[in-house]
Amino acid sequence: MTSPLPQTLVLIGAGKMGGAMLEGWLRIGMNPAGISLIDPKPSDEMVALATEKGMALNPDPASLTSVEVLVLATKPQMLDTAAPAVQAFIRPQTLLISILAGKTLSDLSARLPNATAMIRAMPNLPASVQRGATGAAAGQGVTGAQRAMADALLRSIGTVEWLDDEGLIDAVTAVSGSGPAYVFHLVECLAAAGKQAGLPADIAERLARATIEGAGELLHQSPLSPATLRQNVTSPAGTTAAGLSVLMGPLEPLIVETVAAAKRRAGELSG
Template identity: 60%
Template sequence: MADPDRVSALPASLTLVGAGKMGGAMLSGWLAGGLDPTRTSVVDPAPAPGIIDLCAGRGIALNPARVPAADALILAIKPQGLDAAATALASLAGPDTLVVSILAGKTIADLKARLPGVRAVVRAMPNLPASIGRGATGAVASPETSPAQRAGADALLRAAGLVEWLDDEALIDALTAVSGSGPAYVFLLAEALAEAGVAAGLPAEMAARLARATVAGAGALLDQDPRDAGQLRRDVTSPSGTTEAALTVLMRPDGLPALMREAVAAAHRRAGELSG
């Protein structure tokens, strides 16, 4: 059942531009959260069959000849397509429209320059698990965004999981380095754990299954248990046991914590280069 408070915060009308994997997943979450499908439009030049079926089944206007004015315009196209689409997008947004962008590397200033007259802009950076409603999204709003518009953006973004609001847009690059790219770090951990299992003598397919289930299970426990990650690690580590032996290697000065700091710093630098 939809949360009444979340439903009341959702924009009364919405246009989604770009219904690919992320945009489509977010649309499904909004509908489940109570978004009115009859006041929703989707613009996508090549919609996937699933989007076509979803729109037909829920009464959503898909690529209408005339896109009605909406309270919120959600941009989920590829970042490199912004310039080509700018003229068409500008016709969909007015001074009272809330624009929510998940275009990586495109700043609030970039969006305002291409959408003249738009004032309320929310720049968001979701990550891949948002496609299953378990994402971590960072967001920052332009100063002109009203409290009601920010609440509407928050309700939309929370359909994809956790939302953290930033006061400084410059922090988006650091957030990208942690949560935006973070799922790939976890996938690499699962790969490396499976490879280590093979090196220890396990059959490759078994090692892959064990690594996948271990990472997924540990993540689920971290999500559900109130203890922080450090406490969980300490609680599972018996003195002089096997886990302590492994952690002695992983936590040495050149081990995992140092590598993770170096990796996040590299991603942070690259995010700045891409958005600059």
């Protein structure tokens, strides 16, 4: 039996990532009447969306008798400032899901002493189109039913990897949390290279974008490994082999360094 999605959800921080998750949840048909958004300066788009869908925007905490799930999606640096307002939305049965990079369950407990059930999750931006990838770790106070509900909520916007060791969330952040930005930059680089190779800029951009889209979709649909898919593009002594002879040496160490830098930064954001 699949676990039910929460009937009542408060999203604190309706910015880029909170907004992406919200978009995903609305797409799968979550009831907007059960969703409340808290953001001191919501974007015009967020105000319009709240109005159109009938979601409460900055309601009085006392007006919400039930808050099954509270998703905390402010910037990590805003945790201290936001904590008093966050606490006002926590009920005895509330499950808090934090997506704050770097902030540990213990950092959260120190600021939110009334939160007894907490999950630290790291989603990513494609959640808005149900293709997110989330890593999650549950704190000790989380019941089996709450964990199942969180799993259903996060799985409704993509894949979920549960980790027994919360310490691994910083590595998740560096790989899949930040990962879409690495891929988007690859599109930028491929487009720039296409332009340098003589293509008109707009055509280079469209080809680069469609190439990453197509490669991503093929990865999604194919049972083959990335290495086999790469080999399937690479004709013996052909053009791809020539291109990869330049890329494959330096790319892996560069990506290892990239992920290490992002993971290091997550550690710096803790506390």
